[in-house]
Amino acid sequence: MHTKVITVRTGGRATVHDITSEAAAFVDGQGDGLLHVFVPHATAGVAIIETGAGSDDDLLTALDAVLPADDRWRHRHGARGHGRDHVVPAFVAPYASLPVVDGRVALGTWQSICLVDTNGDNPTREVRFSFLPG
Amino acid sequence: MHTKVITVRTGGRATVHDITSEAAAFVDGQGDGLLHVFVPHATAGVAIIETGAGSDDDLLTALDAVLPADDRWRHRHGARGHGRDHVVPAFVAPYASLPVVDGRVALGTWQSICLVDTNGDNPTREVRFSFLPG
Amino acid sequence: MHTKVITVRTGGRATVHDITSEAAAFVDGQGDGLLHVFVPHATAGVAIIETGAGSDDDLLTALDAVLPADDRWRHRHGARGHGRDHVVPAFVAPYASLPVVDGRVALGTWQSICLVDTNGDNPTREVRFSFLPG
Numbered sequence: 001m002h003t004k005v006i007t008v009r010t011g012g013r014a015t016v017h018d019i020t021s022e023a024a025a026f027v028d029g030q031g032d033g034l035l036h037v038f039v040p041h042a043t044a045g046v047a048i049i050e051t052g053a054g055s056d057d058d059l060l061t062a063l064d065a066v067l068p069a070d071d072r073w074r075h076r077h078g079a080r081g082h083g084r085d086h087v088v089p090a091f092v093a094p095y096a097s098l099p100v101v102d103g104r105v106a107l108g109t110w111q112s113i114c115l116v117d118t119n120g121d122n123p124t125r126e127v128r129f130s131f132l133p134g
Numbered sequence: 135m136h137t138k139v140i141t142v143r144t145g146g147r148a149t150v151h152d153i154t155s156e157a158a159a160f161v162d163g164q165g166d167g168l169l170h171v172f173v174p175h176a177t178a179g180v181a182i183i184e185t186g187a188g189s190d191d192d193l194l195t196a197l198d199a200v201l202p203a204d205d206r207w208r209h210r211h212g213a214r215g216h217g218r219d220h221v222v223p224a225f226v227a228p229y230a231s232l233p234v235v236d237g238r239v240a241l242g243t244w245q246s247i248c249l250v251d252t253n254g255d256n257p258t259r260e261v262r263f264s265f266l267p268g
Numbered sequence: 269m270h271t272k273v274i275t276v277r278t279g280g281r282a283t284v285h286d287i288t289s290e291a292a293a294f295v296d297g298q299g300d301g302l303l304h305v306f307v308p309h310a311t312a313g314v315a316i317i318e319t320g321a322g323s324d325d326d327l328l329t330a331l332d333a334v335l336p337a338d339d340r341w342r343h344r345h346g347a348r349g350h351g352r353d354h355v356v357p358a359f360v361a362p363y364a365s366l367p368v369v370d371g372r373v374a375l376g377t378w379q380s381i382c383l384v385d386t387n388g389d390n391p392t393r394e395v396r397f398s399f400l401p402g
Contacts, residue, residue, distance in 0.1 A: 032135035032137065033135060033266070034168075034170060034264065034266055045224075047223065047224035047227075048223055048224075048227065048228050048229070049176060049220060049221070049223055049224055050176040050209075050220055053209050053211075053220075054207065054208030054209035054210070054217065055176075055207075055208075055209045055217065055220040055221060057208050058207045058208050058209055058217055058218075058220065058221050059221050059224045061206065061207075061208075062200070062201055062218075062221050062224070062225075065200075066200055091225055092224055092225070093227065096227065096229065097170060097229055097231055098172065098229065099135075099137060099170060099172050099262055099264045101135075101137065106172070106174065106262060107174060108173075108174030108175050108176060109174075109176075110175075110176035111174065111175075111176050111223075111228070116224070132266055133135075134135020134136070134137070134264065134265075134266055134267075
């Protein structure tokens with residue numbers, strides 16, 4: 001299996017980080033199959049959304065509303081409200097799978113592959129790309 | 135890879151559209167493997183739920199509560215609250231993967247494959263089916 | 269395709285049940301590829317989260333807030349609020365896919381594969397593991 005781990009700098013704040021170009025480079029020349037994207041972290045997810053028109057920030061706003069960073073969480077180590085970061089991957093899964101046709105990810109015009117990281121305590125993250133031939 | 139794009143008429147209102155029969159037809163005769171379902175749109179998702187007993191409408195109600203169609207969103211083109219449609223795919227991903235055993239999708243009795251489209255401005259949608267042999 | 273259905277005892281209350289060890293045993297000796305986990309039930313999901321530090325209970329708390337077990341749901345058979353159990357799989361999908369490298373699921377240190385079952389009326393559940401060689 002063609003598989004590769006890249007390192008992404010997500011910085012010290014909650015962020016939605018576009019990794020579409022890295023994914024495109026990974027499948028370039030691979031023919032038809034499935035691209036699998038996986039984040040081996042317990043406080044991050046992968047989302048397929050539009051970026052650059054506000055929706056990346058809108059997603060963080062929605063996560064703040066759905067999973068507030070307050071004292072309700074049993075998981076309590078780290079910064080206040082950090083427990084909610086551990087629930088994020090149940091809603092925004094740490095994997096995504098996407099069709100690849102002739103070496104290109106068959107995304108729609110407005111779709112990007114994004115690493116969603118609400119946890120500012122981890123400034124770098126790993127992402128594993130894998131290609132399953134069809 | 136066996137892959138095919140179908141067009142689905144979702145109409146002018148938010149809808150949960152059952153595509154199970156189209157998926158079944160796609161994998162018929164394919165043996166064992168993985169069915170991948172992908173929606174190449176930035177304001178739609180794929181959900182595996184029961185249909186016909188109210189849960190399809192319940193899902194739309196839940197999305198209205200979790201992602202209200204109001205003025206909170208930065209993404210502001212189109213109808214009021216449309217920005218929330220762009221967050222939907224982060225929670226209801228635009229892909230699904232399902233086991234296929236002997237040419238049949240191995241769904242449970244009450245499971246259906248559904249296109250979730252909260253955006254009434256796009257009356258037709260594309261769905262890509264792909265089959266990965268196991 | 270290497271595929272197998274296991275039975276999991278989830279008991280009579282909402283629960284997050286760790287199935288990581290069963291998944292590890294399933295892929296042991298399989299080389300590189302993709303592990304697919306699928307729950308053939310309309311009121312359960314699969315989440316990749318940390319267990320044992322409170323986040324499993326935090327996920328159930330979050331689901332209670334996002335999808336309250338009250339009378340708002342159209343799907344009304346069974347116990348009060350049961351309709352919300354049928355919406356859970358739209359947010360916590362009934363499948364997950366994970367990279368396998370050299371016969372081991374390439375999970376991060378704090379990640380576990382969990383069956384999420386908010387429906388106490390079904391004390392046992394099935395889970396299908398499938399392995400796609402890469």
